[in-house]
Amino acid sequence: MLTERQNSFALTLVQFGLPFLLVAYLGLEAGGYDILVRSQVGIIAWWLAILGIVAGLLPATKVTTAGWIGIGLLLALALLTGIGALTWTESEERSMIEFSRVLSLLGVFVLMVLVQGRDGVERTVTGVAAGVVLVGLVALASRYQPDWFTIPQLPVGYSTARLSYPLEYWNGLAALMALGLGPLAWAAGAGRSVLTKSLAAASIPVILAVCFLTASRGGLIAAVAALLVLLVLVPARIKILIGLIIPAIGTLILFNMLNDRPELRDGNGGPIAAAQGGDMLGITLAVVLFVAASQALIFWLLERDGGFLPDVDRQVTRAVGAVAGIVTVSILVIAIGSGFVGDRWSEFKQPQSGDSTVSRLGNLNSGARYEFWKSAYKASESESLTGIGPGTFEYWWARSGEGTEHVRDAHSLYLEFLAETGPIGFLLILLIIFGPIGFASVLSLREGSPNRRAPIAAAAAGMTAFAVTAGIDWAWEMTVLPVVFLALVAASIGPAAGSRSARTDSRFTGNSWQWIPRSCFALFSLVAIAIIAIPYTGEKRVRNSQEHYRKGDSRAALESVQDALNIQPYSATASVQKAQLLSELGRFPAAVSAAQKATLDEPFNWKNWYVLGEVFEASGKNKKAGLARRRAQELNPNSDIPLYRGTLAKNGA
Numbered sequence: 278m279l280t281e282r283q284n285s286f287a288l289t290l291v292q293f294g295l296p297f298l299l300v301a302y303l304g305l306e307a308g309g310y311d312i313l314v315r316s317q318v319g320i321i322a323w324w325l326a327i328l329g330i331v332a333g334l335l336p337a338t339k340v341t342t343a344g345w346i347g348i349g350l351l352l353a354l355a356l357l358t359g360i361g362a363l364t365w366t367e368s369e370e371r372s373m374i375e376f377s378r379v380l381s382l383l384g385v386f387v388l389m390v391l392v393q394g395r396d397g398v399e400r401t402v403t404g405v406a407a408g409v410v411l412v413g414l415v416a417l418a419s420r421y422q423p424d425w426f427t428i429p430q431l432p433v434g435y436s437t438a439r440l441s442y443p444l445e446y447w448n449g450l451a452a453l454m455a456l457g458l459g460p461l462a463w464a465a466g467a468g469r470s471v472l473t474k475s476l477a478a479a480s481i482p483v484i485l486a487v488c489f490l491t492a493s494r495g496g497l498i499a500a501v502a503a504l505l506v507l508l509v510l511v512p513a514r515i516k517i518l519i520g521l522i523i524p525a526i527g528t529l530i531l532f533n534m535l536n537d538r539p540e541l542r543d544g545n546g547g548p549i550a551a552a553q554g555g556d557m558l559g560i561t562l563a564v565v566l567f568v569a570a571s572q573a574l575i576f577w578l579l580e581r582d583g584g585f586l587p588d589v590d591r592q593v594t595r596a597v598g599a600v601a602g603i604v605t606v607s608i609l610v611i612a613i614g615s616g617f618v619g620d621r622w623s624e625f626k627q628p629q630s631g632d633s634t635v636s637r638l639g640n641l642n643s644g645a646r647y648e649f650w651k652s653a654y655k656a657s658e659s660e661s662l663t664g665i666g667p668g669t670f671e672y673w674w675a676r677s678g679e680g681t682e683h684v685r686d687a688h689s690l691y692l693e694f695l696a697e698t699g700p701i702g703f704l705l706i707l708l709i710i711f712g713p714i715g716f717a718s719v720l721s722l723r724e725g726s727p728n729r730r731a732p733i734a735a736a737a738a739g740m741t742a743f744a745v746t747a748g749i750d751w752a753w754e755m756t757v758l759p760v761v762f763l764a765l766v767a768a769s770i771g772p773a774a775g776s777r778s779a780r781t782d783s784r785f786t787g788n789s790w791q792w793i794p795r796s797c798f799a800l801f802s803l804v805a806i807a808i809i810a811i812p813y814t815g816e817k818r819v820r821n822s823q824e825h826y827r828k829g830d831s832r833a834a835l836e837s838v839q840d841a842l843n844i845q846p847y848s849a850t851a852s853v854q855k856a857q858l859l860s861e862l863g864r865f866p867a868a869v870s871a872a873q874k875a876t877l878d879e880p881f882n883w884k885n886w887y888v889l890g891e892v893f894e895a896s897g898k899n900k901k902a903g904l905a906r907r908r909a910q911e912l913n914p915n916s917d918i919p920l921y922r923g924t925l926a927k928n929g930a
Contacts, residue, residue, distance in 0.1 A: 288337055291392050292400035293407075296764040299385065300408025300757060304453060305415065307429075308444035309756030312374060316813035318756070319381025322388045323802045323809075329391060330795050337394040343716060343770035344390045350712070351386055354705045355379040357698055358667045359808075366666025368879045369847040370812075375667035375697075377809045381756075384805060386763040393771030399469075399732040401768035402460045405739065405761055406477070409457025412757075413484040415443055416450055417561065420490055420544065421554040438543040440490035449755040451496020452746040454484040456761045459503040459738025466520025467513045467731045471576050474520060478572035479565045481524035486531045486561070490542065495749045503742040510721045510734035523575065527568040534560050645680050646688045646749065652678045653687035656696035664699035672881040675913040683916070686751035693753075710747065710762070714740045717769035736765040815845035822854055826861075834858050849879040853888050865896035883912035 299318070303309035309318060329335030358379050362372030389401070419426045419442040428442050439447040461484070464477035488496050508514050534557060535542050541553035656665050656673045665673055670693055671685040678684070687693035690710075695703040717737035721730045743752060743762040752758045818841035825834035835858055841851040852875035859868035872889040879885050890905035 288392070288394050289396075289400055292394065292397045293404040295389065295392060296401050296404035296761075297408045297411075299760050299764065300405055300453075301411050303757035303760060304408065304412035305443050308446065308449050308453075308758070309760070310444075310446070310449075310754060312377070312816050313813060315381055315756045316377060316809050318760075319377070319384045319809045320806050320813075322381070322384035323806050326384065326388045326391060327799050327802045329388075330798050335391040337392055337397075338771075340390060341770060344393075344767070347709075347713065347766060347770055348383070348387060348390065350705060350709050351379065351383045354702065354709065355383055357702055357705065361663070361667045361698060365660070365663045367669040367672055367881050368666060368849065370845065370849055370878065371668035371671075372666050373845070373847075374812050377812045378753075378756075380805045380809050382759055382763060384802075384809075385760055386767060389764050389767035390771065393767060397771050398729070398736065398768040401764055401771075402732045402735050402739070403464065405764055406457050406460035406464060406480075409453055409484065409761070410461070410480040412443065412450075413454055413457070413480070413487045416440060416487045417483055417490075418558075419443070420541065421558045421561070423546075423554075438545075439492045440487060440544065444755065444757070446755060447491040448493045448495055448746075448750050449752070449758065451488045451491040451493030452499055452742070452750065452752055452755070452758055453761070454488050455496050455499035455503055455742040455746065456739045456758065456765075457484060458500045459507045459742065460732075460735045462504060462507055462517060462521060463511060463731055463735035463738070465524060465572065466517035467511065469728075471573050471580070474576050475569045475573040478520060478524045479527075479569035481521075482527035482531050482564055482568060483561070485528045486535065489532055489535060495746055498749075499742040499745040502745045503738040506718075506741045507734055507738035510718055510737055511731050513731060519575070519579070520572070523568050523571045527564045530564050531561060645682060648678065648680050649674070649684060649686075649688045650692050653689065653692040653696040657692075657699070660699065662699050664695070664697045664702060667697050667702075669881075670696055672879075672883075672912070675883055675916070676881065676911070678915065681915045686754060688750050690747040690751070690753045693751075710740075710744050713766040713769060714744060717766075720769070733769050736769040739765045740769075811844060815841045815848055815851065818844065819848075819851050819854055822858070826858060831858060831862055847878050849875040849882060849885055852878065853885060856888055856892055860892045860895050865892065868892045869896065881912060883909040886912065 303314070303318065306314045309315045326335065355376065358372065358376045362369055362376050366372040393401070415426075419428060420440050426442065429445060431437060431441070431445070441447040441450055444450040444453065458481070461477045461481050464473050465481060466474065468474045468477060485500070488500060508517060511517055538553040538557065539545075540547065540550040541557060544550070652674050653670060655677065656670065659665065659673075670687050673696070674680075674684050674687075687696060690706060691703065694706045698705075714737055717733050717740065721733040721737060740762055743758060746752045746758070818837050822834045822837035822841065825831075825837060835855070838851050838855045838858065841848060842855065845851060852871050856868045856871035856875065859865075859871060869889070869892050872885070872892045875882075875885040876889055886905050886909035890902045890909060893899070893902035893905055
């Protein structure tokens with residue numbers, strides 16, 4: 278039997294280590310965008326939860342009412358997605374993938390809730406921040422010294438100027454940095470020790486430099502929103518502001534140095550950029566050491582002998598807040614009255630936003646987001662009750678959107694859920710995201726202990742950053758972002774969040790869950806694992822088939838794709854792959870049959886019809902080939918479909 282001291286240490290390690298490992302692993306695995314990575318995380322999370330419950334180690338403390346509500350909302354969203362996959366969706370395959378996504382996130386959230394205990398909020402928030410910093414360090418190093426890393430080549434048309442590694446999406450990388458800024462700002466000014474303050478302060482210039490190199494305006498907006506929420510909620514705002522002075526100086530130094538090196542800043546490569554990268558590596562190291570040492574010295578001086586950072590009188594704080602509010606409102610009134618807001622809105626609706634760092638950050642063009650949002654809203658109007666089906670916005674955009682670009686997501690989580698799952702899904706996602714923010718905000722303001730209030734405020738700041746980026750990008754699909762959000766939610770609504778719950782026992786000992794609830798939980802978890810495993814295994818078999826095809830082993834390729842169809846008989850992707858393979862082998866009747874099945878499984882996916890046309894043409898049925906291609910053109914009228922000829926089989930599109 279472990280001693281109470283050993284139990285406490287184990288719990289501390291789990292509460293810090295679990296979010297750290299999740300953020301680090303997903304961040305370094307392209308953000309967990311890949312269904313294989315995401316599903317693996319979901320399956321492991323459910324297995325760990327099962328083992329903890331069965332062994333009597335979890336939950337670490339009694340799950341709070343807020344915790345059960347959070348689990349219930351995510352479960353409701355999962356059930357809605359699953360029902361959509363079985364009923365009204367345009368693509369059962371895509372909807373099952375979304376069902377699997379929500380179940381994976383639910384598994385992570387359940388595990389995070391179960392491990393919360395006394396002081397869990399501080400440990401979890403710190404673990405999240407540490408994971409974000411690690412990813413930020415890797416990202417910055419990849420720009421300075423790209424030869425140190427195996428950086429995947431971006432698809433044709435993607436900018437190389439904007440830093441995207443390791444998430445492989447610049448806006449997602451910036452959003453992750455923004456999610457970590459609130460916790461780091463809290464730790465830099467109000468951390469428990471001078472060492473914590475020093476390390477957190479030194480990390481801030483790094484993650485903000487990453488934001489700068491991504492040229493992500495949305496990421497910078499999310500970062501500002503996080504800081505504002507933190508300063509509103511945290512009691513030690515004077516300490517926070519003091520703690521941000523030195524990091525701000527370090528950040529300005531890095532921004533200035535990077536801006537003076539355009540070859541490096543814009544990712545141009547070549548010997549000049551390489552030399553500049555070597556210079557910036559040394560400069561960044563010097564800045565980090567300067568910030569760390571200065572922060573340690575300042576707070577050591579301020580806090581020695583009891584410190585002379587007294588709590589600012591509440592009336593003074595309120596007065597400062599009132600003045601800030603008046604100034605903000607005045608600026609907004611002037612901006613609206615002068616037409617500034619209207620001009621910026623007109624600018625936002627323009628699709629082009631520039632490619633280099635400086636040009637992008639200097640304008641407000643939406644990059645076609647306005648068109649995506651309009652299309653998502655129109656999609657919601659077409660199926661006002663149920664939505665068009667989870668994960669199917671891509672097909673709606675192809676046939677009804679006004680742009681020529683290929684788009685899978687609406688670049689707004691809220692509008693995408695409205696379009697795909699109707700008003701019920703829209704309401705659920707609003708409650709899932711904004712409910713915890715509101716709860717944590719109220720709790721941080723009501724919490725009597727400043728030591729508990731501050732990390733809750735930091736969690737609310739990180740959640741706010743996610744809420745902002747979710748409104749303007751496809752944050753839900755970049756798994757590391759909702760995982761960070763859910764980890765912060767679990768921490769803020771856990772037993773440590775309130776003074777009453779803080780008195781509950783936090784030891785890894787047996788709990789009140791008897792064998793019946795434990796058995797029910799284990800059974801549900803196994804069902805969730807099985808559902809997640811279906812699209813995971815099917816996708817893996819399809820990729821195996823594509824790999825065998827590239828190696829010239831058609832027989833093995835056919836066997837793998839048939840395995841995929843046995844696992845997912847509704848998979849249009851597998852049917853398309855099978856049709857192309859059979860066509861290559863000259864087995865045209867079977868190829869036509871497979872391609873036709875794909876059009877039946879996904880009748881609104883233009884790619885399926887185009888492949889059917891290719892198969893008909895290969896078999897000498899030119900008239901039928903023309904009809905199939907015409908249908909493909911109808912489902913994707915704004916794209917030059919002939920450009921896709923002969924490419925689908927080779928890249929698995």
